[in-house]
Amino acid sequence: MKTITTAHTPQTVLDLDLMPPSRSPWSETWRLLRKNRMAFSGLVIFAIFFIIAVAGMLLTSGRKPVLDPAQVRLQEKLRPPMSVPIPETVVSGTAPILGRYLLGTDDLGRDVFARMLQGAWVSLTVGFVAVGISVLIGIVLGGLAGYFGQRAIRVGHILSWSLVVAAPILALAAKPLAALLAAAGALAGWAFYAWRRRRRGEPTPVLLRWLSWTAIGVDDLVMRAVDIMLCFPSFFLILTVVALLPPSLYTIMIVIGLTSWMGTTRLVRAEFLSLREQDFVAAARALGLSDLHIIFRHIMPNALAPVLVSATLGIASAMLTEAGLSFLGFGVPPPHATWGNILSDGKDFIFDAPWLTFAPGIVILIVLLAFNLFGEGLRDILNPKLRERN
Template identity: 50%
Template sequence: MHAQDSSTGSLIAHTESPWRLFWQLLQRDRLAMAGLGILLALAVVALLGKATTEWLVIFDPTTVRLVDKFRAPLSEASALLPDADRPLTGVYLLGTDELGRDVFARMLQGSFVSMSIGFVAVGISIAVGVVLGGIAGYYGEVRIGPVTVDTLIMRFTDAMLCIPIFFLILVVVALLPASIYNIMIVIGLTRWMGISRFVRAEFLSLREQDFVLAARALGLPAYRIIFWHMMPNAMAPVLVTATIGVATAILTESALSFLGFGVQPPFATWGNILADGKNFIFDAPWLFFIPGFAIFVIVLAFNLLGEGMREALNPKLQRR
């Protein structure tokens, strides 16, 4: 008598996990899929760039060719050039800069540097933000002296938000050697506040949800409740912010490089190619527009994907 609503029919093995549902919704968003496509293509380019400029040097970004300064894109290499210094096909695909370096090779090298800075910096900020936000949300009521853990962490977060981040980065970068790793760490350690804030907010609301109470009633240990029950349900907005955060980190690195505080030569990043190019904007506009356009495209792609993910995760759009 009690088996009526348990529908003994429809025993199809097909099942819809929340991630699969998310993926299906995301696929309907053409702009987001375009962004994803561009990013995948750029990721391939970045990996190939790393391989062909450093491991198996097909495109050498460091060769100086004083006879071939300021060559426009698609122009042929000079006949005076020694064979060892010739570009791969004898053509400068994206022209050369003021030292006759191949811009195509430099862009290839820079793509890996720029993207890895974006991803590592965001990885650091997610790690810091999730840990601090999670502690504040789950153990918030524990007291240390007169203040709660929650107060301590969130007021620190507020303090960090009050500091103009870009100037903080400038100060730190001016004091530390400007290596790629320092820049990754500095950008990562100054961008976690938003993440910690909404991880905390998610945890506060999840902590009172019945399924979390049920997990506690089952006597599950705290780490299991946090990592199996709460974290997966709090990660969706973190992913969205992270996606857009990669774009912001790449922009920040470009801005730092533009001001001369970023990754130092001979390492090429899109930012410092752009910075060098600005001096020759009228004589050799490609030096300026090529890296600028690349930054524009990658930031746009990350933003389109991030927006699409936000939409796909919106519970009002998801059918039950």
């Protein structure tokens, strides 16, 4: 007992120059990424692809693009790569800007290089927007399911929320009386909750007890929705949806995003289940932070590592899905070029003009390989247990 009542202990003088350099988690990740050769080359290829795609978008769009992917030169059709246009046959002003067809021309005499550039931007945006949508849905649903898992959704909740949703819908459908009734019902529900909140601990009147029956748990609701979505063969679901909706680049992105959020949701939920029991969550609650603040600002950054990995791999698979859809003719409508429809157009001439299939095929292969290598490397780096010891 006496030992801990000692007088003031003198402060040790710390020589801060002798401390190891301060490293943030990001700089540590970067350092490990540099050491992992495969992942780093994946990242480099991705960076090059990104620059090319952005440049391609700039060069092939506008009223008078530098490289016109839609310029038809019927006399110059099916020219092999690196061939020089024949001056006599080319209409003035339509010759390729580089003086050569770098990747040849297709059956309509369009410059394949220009079309590939345009397709790169499509692939990039489809990949990122689709994965962005799916990650956003996955993070929100997974976070809510993981954090609020044990909370129950009660009959009263469902009733009042459906009234809240129904009121504006009925109002839009020009049914003022029904809308007014729904709004009044929602207001009554709110008043009931406020009244119950003020009288916590008192028993609920018997007649209203059915309102607090448990309908379903938050976790159950979200995870069963995931199970149901996973039951659909997603490519065919996408085919069906795309066939019904007007074909456009945005439809493709949104549909791919809306059919691929289940994996992320499961990952985020699993992370949350272990993270929400951590002391720092209790400490954050002791600081008086709100639930949403804790979910999205405190727990989420800790749960993002596996999401980042699956998003990287997801970009590759979204690009592949888009290429597949375009190949089948359900994707981005012509004349807009994507890697999938260049491949699809080229397959008829595979023996006469193999570059029409090989150019998009090889590029898809390289880019997807780069993404997968980067994703796998990132997984090894972000998970200390998978890190190589050396």
